[in-house]
Amino acid sequence: MTMDSVPDSPRLIICDDHPMLRAGTRLLLENHGFLIVGEAASPTELLPLLNSVPAEMLLVDLTFRGEDAAQFIPSWRAKIPSLKILVYSMHDQIVHVERSLAAGAHGFVGKSDSAEVLCQAIKEVLSGGLFISPTVNQDLQGWMDTWKWKPALTALSKREQEILGHLGRGESLTKISESLNISRKTVETYLGRLKEKLHLETNRELLQFAIELSKV
Numbered sequence: 001m002t003m004d005s006v007p008d009s010p011r012l013i014i015c016d017d018h019p020m021l022r023a024g025t026r027l028l029l030e031n032h033g034f035l036i037v038g039e040a041a042s043p044t045e046l047l048p049l050l051n052s053v054p055a056e057m058l059l060v061d062l063t064f065r066g067e068d069a070a071q072f073i074p075s076w077r078a079k080i081p082s083l084k085i086l087v088y089s090m091h092d093q094i095v096h097v098e099r100s101l102a103a104g105a106h107g108f109v110g111k112s113d114s115a116e117v118l119c120q121a122i123k124e125v126l127s128g129g130l131f132i133s134p135t136v137n138q139d140l141q142g143w144m145d146t147w148k149w150k151p152a153l154t155a156l157s158k159r160e161q162e163i164l165g166h167l168g169r170g171e172s173l174t175k176i177s178e179s180l181n182i183s184r185k186t187v188e189t190y191l192g193r194l195k196e197k198l199h200l201e202t203n204r205e206l207l208q209f210a211i212e213l214s215k216v
Contacts (some may be wrong), residue, residue, distance in 0.1 A: 010035065010057060014038075029122075046058075061089055062099075073103040085105045086109060086121055088110075088118070092133055107130060159180075
């Protein structure tokens with residue numbers, strides 16, 4: 001703990017496969033009053049840490065050697081629902097931001113962003129907000145508005161996200177059921193869950209929403 005840290009400082013875990021970057025990020029955040037309670041070099045190494053060390057936030061890189069953090073985010077959130085996940089990556093293209101948030105991350109910051117932006121992102125996410133790096137948000141403004149308008153998107157299950165994606169590509173319910181190897185009735189059940197979570201009234205509204213989401 002640094003001199004600036006206090007006992008009730010937000011507790012963070014850093015997961016990144018570059019030791020020097022972890023060390024630098026840790027020093028920076030501790031100097032800004034955050035408490036770093038653990039470090040991991042990969043999603044696999046992170047799991048026992050999450051099981052044993054209480055933390056409010058996970059600051060995680062997106063890509064690792066042989067592992068992709070986006071594949072693990074849903075299970076991390078399911079295991080620790082209160083954990084806030086902020087992706088911190090050098091890959092700040094739209095597709096990576098979308099993939100991170102679709103997986104369930106609460107925010108995305110580029111490694112080219114300033115220390116002030118990183119700290120702002122952490123505070124915003126810890127307070128319950130959604131944060132996207134200003135280095136990419138000019139290209140993402142419409143897309144960001146969609147996500148902020150429907151924050152429940154981050155709570156969708158993996159299967160619900162898949163079905164929303166298929167809807168956005170204009171696939172019929174029969175086609176979706178064949179693609180996912182589930183019954184049409186099961187697809188219809190998921191549509192009902194999606195409408196409830198996204199606060200939409202009809203299948204037509206859900207279809208329009210899915211199509212708009214697929215454009216950004």
